Amino acid sequence: MVQKSCTEAGGRPRGRPRSFDPDTALDRAVEVFWRLGFEAADTDALASAMGLTKPSVYAAFGNKEQLYLKALQRYGQRGRAEITALLEAAPSMRAGINAVFNHMAERVSGQHGGSGCLLTCVAAQSAHSMLPVREILEAGIAARDKAFTEFLRSGIARGELPAGFPVERRASLMNDLLSGLALRARAGASLEELREIGASATEAILAGA
Amino acid sequence: MVQKSCTEAGGRPRGRPRSFDPDTALDRAVEVFWRLGFEAADTDALASAMGLTKPSVYAAFGNKEQLYLKALQRYGQRGRAEITALLEAAPSMRAGINAVFNHMAERVSGQHGGSGCLLTCVAAQSAHSMLPVREILEAGIAARDKAFTEFLRSGIARGELPAGFPVERRASLMNDLLSGLALRARAGASLEELREIGASATEAILAGA
């Protein structure tokens, strides 16, 4: 044996090298699914938007469903990372929550990709027929609940929130208000309206603080 | 001329009479779209669920898209009527809001039709590619905003809420929390969890009252 000399770092994997970066291709796929949804996004359009041919897509991602799942996961991970970063950088509770709402208002307003949220407005539909989608969605919601809960808890620790502050409830409240934000955006709400929503959402989340 | 003798009440409309009730057939279509979404609901499945043949569906409703639009409208109207009834019958602000959340928790939990909300979880996706869907969704959101606003206003009039209570903001808050409720249901949340959400939502909406 001892035939492969390059499975480790450095050396290329043997045959003709890929002419594209899978992650940036996946980002393009995200945008298409975001706009059209799973079924309406046909594989020709996906491949073309990704800048490659159908066989390349199938070789790299398996099939349409797997591509969809990977797109959802990538979108979800990126969103969570952004939120975490915003919350960690926030100088106060109010600033952090406001930053998240403003950020999501932009992301959801249709400037960057489709309008609305890929998970809230698109994955939600397929959650019923594709079990893995439901799981991704469930996990995404739980992760946000957790992130917000921890953030609010840190507010108690910092003395910015009273000891008895209902962190879990307000965290889930915040999560649900973001869903509403996404839906309104998909229905055509302007960035201004979304910012307004964010402002009163912040008030409600911090009520009693 | 003067050929038609029955366009008015009473007399049947001339040819072979329909063997089905369009409204109950539409209700069946609602359930199918609710579960599967627009594209995944194929016309054979729709016709069969509606208890009739494809040509009958097309004769009665036009085509798949029109059937979908009518289903969305019917679903929306029914939902609004239910909410209005609950609010009008409520003895207090808290009771009314709680009733709406409990009602929606049930409706959305998957017992009656698909899980989640047909508008929030299904129409949202097609809102991007089918303009009329976006309009129906937008109108539905606005109608709920208005209903909740009027309800809260009546609370001020009754002296149950302080004069300066931010009715519009809380109304839109309530609306968005219902979207979140629907999404969680579609993601698999149990009826218990949904009720919990409803309880803390009620608190948040009435905060400061």
Add this chain to the structure above:
DNA sequence: GGAAATTTATACTCGATGGTACAAAAATCT
């Protein structure tokens, strides 16, 4: 340089699906 391996591109297959033609059935009008 040649063999092996892997990606790319063109062109194709084949099943599913939205929609319909056509004839039989069931009603009204005269």
Add this chain to the structure above:
DNA sequence: AGATTTTTGTACCATCGAGTATAAATTTCC
């Protein structure tokens, strides 16, 4: 009763879209 009108059901069509066969291209290994 017969003409007319509309619905019903079967069977069909045409298109679209997911996935692939195949051969050329590009790389590493020996």
